[in-house]
Amino acid sequence: MPGRAQYDGAPIAIIGNGPVGQTTSLLLARWGIPTVVLDSRDSRDLVGSKAICQQRDVLDIWGSVGVGRQVADEGVTWTVARTFHRDRELFSIEFADRGRSAYPAWVNISQSRTEQILDERIAASPLIDVRWGHDVAAIAEDGTSIVVTARTRENVETVRAPYAVVCGGARAYPLRAMLGVEFEGRTFDDYFLICDIKTDLPEWAKERRFYFDPEWNPGRQVLVHPCPDSTFRVDWQVPPHFDLSAEERDGGLDRRIRQIIGERPYEIVWRSVYRFQSRHTNRFRVGRALLAGDCAHLLAPFGARGLNSGVQDAENAAWKIAAILGGWGDQSLLESYHDERMAAALENLEITTHTMDFLVPQSDAGWAHRRDVLARAEHDMVARRQVDSGRLAEPFWYVDSPLITPSLDRPFPGRPAKGSPAEPGPGVLIPDVPVHIDGDPAARTRDVGRDGILVLTTDGVDRDATERVAARATSAPLKVYAVADIEVDGLLSECLDTGPNEAWVVRPDGHVAAVVAGDDDIALHAAIRRTLGFSTLVDDSTASPV
Template identity: 55%
Template sequence: MTDGRAHDDAVVVVGNGPVGQSASLLLARWGLRVITFDERPERDYVGSRSICQQRDVLDIWDSVGAGRQVADEGVTWTTARTFHRDLELFALTFEDRGRSRFPPFVNISQSRTERILDTALGSQPLVDARWAHCVTGIRPDAGGVTVVGTSPVGPFELRATYVVMCAGGHCDDLRESLGIEFYGHSYADRFLICDIRTELPDWRTERRFYFDPRWNPGRQVLIHPCPDSTYRIDWQVDETYDLDEERRSGALDRRIRQIVGDAAYEIVWCSVYRAHERIADRMSAGRVLLAGDCAHLVTPFGARGLNSGVQDAENAAWKIAYASRGYASPALVRTYDDERHAAAVENLTITSATMDFLAPETPEQIAYRRVTLDDAGADPSARARVDSGRLAEPFWYVDSPLTTLDPSRTFEGRPPKGFTPAPAPGILLPDVPARYDSVAIPLRSLAREHLTVLTGADVDATSVSRAVRAMVSAPVRVMPVAAIEDSMAAITVSEALGIQADEIWLLRPDAYVAAVVRDAEELLAAAARLLAR
């Protein structure tokens, strides 16, 4: 064995793609040592791949020093337009309950995102990234996990406290060794992606989706603006499509010309893929947690793949950190499956419904799509049934075992497209400006430092603080909400949350609301629930 060191204090991350990079950075942010294994010899920076990064994921990356650069380099878009042939059916814009530092979405190639995350990893001494290391076995037990594999210098074996598997959708052997099933569906139609560098001035800041355009009749085309005057174009094609033959025949040039017209263009990258909808039957096996494509594969219409994978990584990181440090019961890590499997199910439900409309496979689905699109031109109610993808959004942990519900703030269910629910237990905090020690800081950044308690104007924060510190072993910050108000902000913390004078808000270390209560006893019960005590 080439690596006999125990490493009993380290967390292993398997896979060094963007979800694995995020997991490594987030674990290290909590002070944990991380060893990352990837079977590739080096990073393969190629193609646009997962391009669409959602506001709240930029916010997560910002906590590890990468979000601002991703946002600044990406192309910002705030409008998603949907067409049937040449007729625009609707345009969607995005609500922001706070005053977010980040736009709703930015488009940037996955390759560039990975470079930015690699730069952040390069300045993180707690992360040891090992390329050309293929993990062949993962054996969890009560005290940790044994990881075995092969490297350029021979086999290796080491022990770890936890493993976060971010090894992509094709890690069947590792999943099966853990007794995890990966079930779902693959679609017959395929999709052609081309990254085209050209000038389309009117399309620089909006995503366009076309049903049945004359240049791809009976199917769809999706167009996204990207940096450097590049556009990512996805054509739905049939299962017999041959990219090499289309290049040879000149049909690819004709296909592109139907969109860009006479403008000069350059093909930066092309690929063909098949869409899959798959999900693991569970996202954990003892001390092994599955994240990203390893746990769930969804179609790209809605940008829910990479974005949900990064949210997996954050959920895993803070729970592993709190359990490892004794701040919480080890049972806290088991709630990763409760929360993130539910998120994966919701994403799969949404994207499967979209694919039923985009690529109908039954006579009933085909008829429904045809009638809906035919009616949508004149009937606004029919337009509401046109499904071009519900774009990525955070999952709301209202049914989580860690959440203490508040009867006065009931969750009304999934809001309309482009909207977010009102702040309440289980909901991600709005990205609102705050101040702490006279320094401007976003409320979410403040929450991500510790457990956080905010008290309303009529609550004695000092007595609440004494009660919490006597009973909760984790670091906790108790503050009157008035003490963190930014008087110069367009919206204050109190306004954004709707906090009442008699209320106490408990915030999770991933910036979700855990509870809204009205006395210290209720707060301690909510904190115990949050820490799985």
């Protein structure tokens, strides 16, 4: 277990009991912080598969609360994403692992099943109080607390909390209005038909397939994802004003499916029609409230960045709330949540909007460009790189965060190539590698780092002296290790590309906060303080719980 927050105050309010709210409550419970989870629904809605693609580093976050391995084992693992133009494969992408992660690059499993697994874990926690049928009617602050008023069938209840995490989902318009935030962006005109089809397609069972302009959906595209239990998610782009009921009545849906799977028997498990949106709130933090998940940002799904980024919102919010309540983080961490997760959302929106503009061009010139690129891509590598079938989700790099200490020796080189992790350095998630810690054969860098502040030293650095400096900088749970003492087969040094005389400061969410000279006590002290939101250099952390 991590260093407990030593907190015995009122629970944190979490509004919305979808995957992001569930994850937030479990992460806070891991820190020893109670939560009250409010949801307007009467019970869990397990209709449809919804968000199915879970990225490796999100599985790792769920692993920290005890469910990552189960989600991975129940899901379908895939490591290759193939893109076709008509019936010709243009390219494929395989996903590199900078380290030796405990989880595969991608696992497909229905959101409904993921929610069930998270619910089972929540039911085992005495720190999480789930209240269904609580429709939030008001959110206000009184100076020291945030006050949430919820209507039930019988009465009106008030929850007074030090902070709230608002994860009410895509349709949380009343919640956004209560917080006074705007929801800027656009809605795409074209519709997408989604069907979960149970059938036998063994040759497609371990890969994602994206088709531009196939003969069975001319002028548009189709995406096929494998799912558990011999089920496949198929997304067709369909024209505006598409009528699913009419297509079902006249046999069009059956013909559409048969064009992909042939004469195999099949069963439609779920189907729906969507129009996609790209939107974000203008603020991710309003006073004592933090907005997360689809409540804060809506993304087109080509790239699986919705739920995956929402879980990363949850982790960012949870460790910062825990740090403040534990007395070792400054109140400015709340504003850093806005800075960091807004930057992540804007990155995701830029990527997904670029994809949608290629999938659904908004002008005649855009359509002409798409046709030209796809025609040339069959023979031209340069054109092939212009084909955009969706850049798949990855952890964000907080290189411009106020909590990150830049390094002249390790400048961020920019967005990495598709399928590749970012180069290690300040702001980037530390590689997940096995390490030797206290005889634990299952120890990993991410697990060790999630307990508080982690400092890793390289050759030529006095580890004990580094520990003394770090302890003066913070009262946070602290671990200091020499890389040479804990690495397995030189893997950690290799993955970090370490040099001599370095001290690596790692945050509770696994992101590198700083890489400083190991003999520069002032720089190390300042970097740790900055990581926790403090702007002044003092010998002792004087923050107190709020």
